[in-house]
Amino acid sequence: xxxxxxxxxxxxxxxxxxxxxxxxxxxxxxxxxxxxxxxxxxxxxxxxxxxxxxxxxxxxxxxxxxxxxxxxxxxxxxxxxxxxxxxxxxxxxxxxxxxxxxxxxxxxxxxxxxxxxxxx
Numbered sequence: 001x002x003x004x005x006x007x008x009x010x011x012x013x014x015x016x017x018x019x020x021x022x023x024x025x026x027x028x029x030x031x032x033x034x035x036x037x038x039x040x041x042x043x044x045x046x047x048x049x050x051x052x053x054x055x056x057x058x059x060x061x062x063x064x065x066x067x068x069x070x071x072x073x074x075x076x077x078x079x080x081x082x083x084x085x086x087x088x089x090x091x092x093x094x095x096x097x098x099x100x101x102x103x104x105x106x107x108x109x110x111x112x113x114x115x116x117x118x119x120x
Contacts, residue, residue, distance in 0.1 A: 006036045019059050025052040041098040
């Protein structure tokens with residue numbers, strides 16, 4: 001039961017942050033899945049990617065109600081490029097150790113966080 005409650009709380013936080021800031025999947029769910037739910041990094045990444053589908057559909061449906069809020073040309077270009085990169089990236093992710101993935105993830109968070117604080 002504690003596992004389910006934790007998963008629901010993670011989902012609420014990820015959904016809220018995703019809708020507010022465009023983040024939530026990797027930023028919130030991956031560390032929360034690893035630390036709070038005790039799953040390995042690879043499984044956390046794969047599970048997070050699956051959850052993002054549901055979160056993105058809900059937020060997109062709501063955001064599309066306001067004309068012009070979503071730039072569909074950018075969605076098409078970035079979406080196609082991201083899909084191709086994600087296909088190959090998921091193969092790469094499976095080939096790396098959980099320890100290496102955690103280190104890469106931490107470095108990416110620090111780099112982007114510092115950049116946002118510095119330029120934000």
